[in-house]
């Protein structure tokens with residue numbers, strides 16, 4: 001699913017947080033949004049679902065204004081996991097994942113099978129009967145991503161999905177997102193993982209996209225210095241693999 005953010009401006013607390021963002025995901029690819037704390041990454045993503053409202057600009061989903069879709073219809077097209085995973089209710093993991101089923105447009109497979117597959121793919125089938133409130137931050141993260149997968153949408157938007165995960169689970173999740181054949185848009189802070197896994201990157205700073213392209217194009221040394229005030233760059237190693245080097 002193509003999602004196009006066109007000239008998005010957002011004001012919050014009397015301040016202009018987004019100052020005309022143009023961003024378009026890449027279908028069938030893993031697209032990363034990168035930028036320092038507070039540059040507006042989450043604010044941009046939240047506009048997709050009306051959690052924050054642009055004062056100017058337009059969001060197109062499959063070429064049509066996002067406002068022309070009913071919430072359930074949008075949920076059948078885009079699965080979303082935000083940063084905030086607070087849950088006040090004592091649901092089991094299985095019940096949380098089942099919540100994703102309500103949006104499902106494809107009913108060719110039984111609900112139980114869809115739920116179990118989502119939990120299995122995210123490596124949390126063994127947690128199915130545990131209370132969501134009893135889980136660690138990382139386990140809870142996986143449960144909410146499994147819920148998004150159970151929605152059956154072909155597009156996922158995940159705000160810092162690797163947050164709370166240990167390094168093995170970060171790699172497990174990114175491998176999954178890369179292999180799942182969905183269109184995936186993620187916010188990610190780790191420049192090394194972003195370089196290795198993302199097909200395309202948007203680099204944001206102070207409410208704007210200031211560079212975009214392959215990781216090697218977007219994360220060149222001057223840009224990295226400008227945005228993060230560190231010395232570093234994405235590069236390709238002798239095996240043709242993309243990596244990010246920091247010069248400390």
Ligand SMILES: Nc1ncnc2c1ncn2[C@@H]1O[C@H](COP(=O)(O)OP(=O)(O)OP(=O)(O)O)[C@@H](O)[C@H]1O
Nearest residue numbers: 012013014017035036037038039040041042043044
């Ligand atoms: N409801 C709000 N009222 C006022 N300011 C807000 C509100 N929500 C967010 N902001 C501010 O907007 C700016 C952008 O926030 P946002 O969460 O989009 O940043 P981010 O790039 O996702 O940061 P991080 O990497 O820390 O998650 C921040 O300065 C934040 O304090």
